[in-house]
């Protein structure tokens with residue numbers, strides 16, 4: 630048995646807002662083995678970023694609050710760590726490529742200054758070797774002419790290049806675990822696929838575990854060992870990639886699969902999932918997906934379904950499996 634590097638157990642995060650409490654993550658559990666790549670998939674607002682940020686304790690608290698649950702990294706409870714232990718964990722073990730590079734990179738300093746700063750702080754390098762390493766990392770992530778670009782500022786980079794800068798920055802601490810949040814901005818699908826390929830080659834090279842966050846199940850089709858599907862703050866399906874693709878068990882996952890643009894058919898007729906994601910301030914009773922689900926039964930409007938093992942290592946939270 631491979632040992633898990635990360636365990637997320639019953640993670641529940643709320644934001645206390647003026648309008649009331651918003652439960653952004655509700656009872657989410659999964660674990661990731663050393664070297665495993667895990668895809669976290671779901672529509673906008675489903676709680677993917679909050680889940681990822683809470684692993685690194687980067688959700689602002691308040692307004693955020695850990696209602697219950699735990700995050701364990703190499704068996705150590707992240708929420709019991711001191712601030713110093715947490716800084717060390719972020720500096721040398723877990724790194725994140727953020728969804729909005731502009732919010733994570735400083736516009737006032739050159740890209741090189743930011744990466745060398747991280748190298749000097751986290752790895753104790755001197756100025757000269759940090760600059761050399763920085764240029765090496767920029768070249769590794771495919772930034773052309775890194776010797777010149779090292780002194781450029783973030784606004785001088787295109788969207789795709791900013792993602793590469795973020796990746797170089799994340800790799801600078803030589804992490805064992807990388808969390809990559811898909812950029813939602815203007816990056817087109819081809820650039821996304823290139824970035825994902827790049828991340829894949831990096832995780833092999835650096836022997837990292839990975840969480841890759843995306844809206845698009847198609848993007849993780851080849852890259853991930855396992856997949857978790859989130860809907861309205863809940864994890865609704867979890868399993869090995871092949872199982873999820875060949876044998877999806879939650880109607881939402883089936884909907885996501887049917888809405889993937891496919892290259893192997895000429896069909897232009899994708900089937901989007903009907904309806905809209907629920908309002909998280911006022912979610913429906915029972916299964917959050919029930920208003921959009923063509924199989925919805927009375928119980929779906931009453932009770933939140935629990936995760937059940939539908940095949941070895943394959944879990945789904947759907948009342949259709951109550952009898953089986």
Ligand SMILES: Nc1ncnc2c1ncn2[C@@H]1O[C@H](COP(=O)(O)OP(=O)(O)OP(=O)(O)O)[C@@H](O)[C@H]1O
Nearest residue numbers: 644653672673674675676677678679680692813909
């Ligand atoms: N700092 C915050 N304060 C208040 N609410 C927040 C905060 N961060 C996230 N939320 C809310 O939590 C819910 C989950 O947000 P999250 O960013 O995790 O979604 P997501 O799945 O990453 O979506 P996207 O695909 O658009 O990035 C949303 O309703 C969002 O508005």
Ligand SMILES: [Mg+2]
Nearest residue numbers: 677678728810
């Ligand atoms: Mg997000």
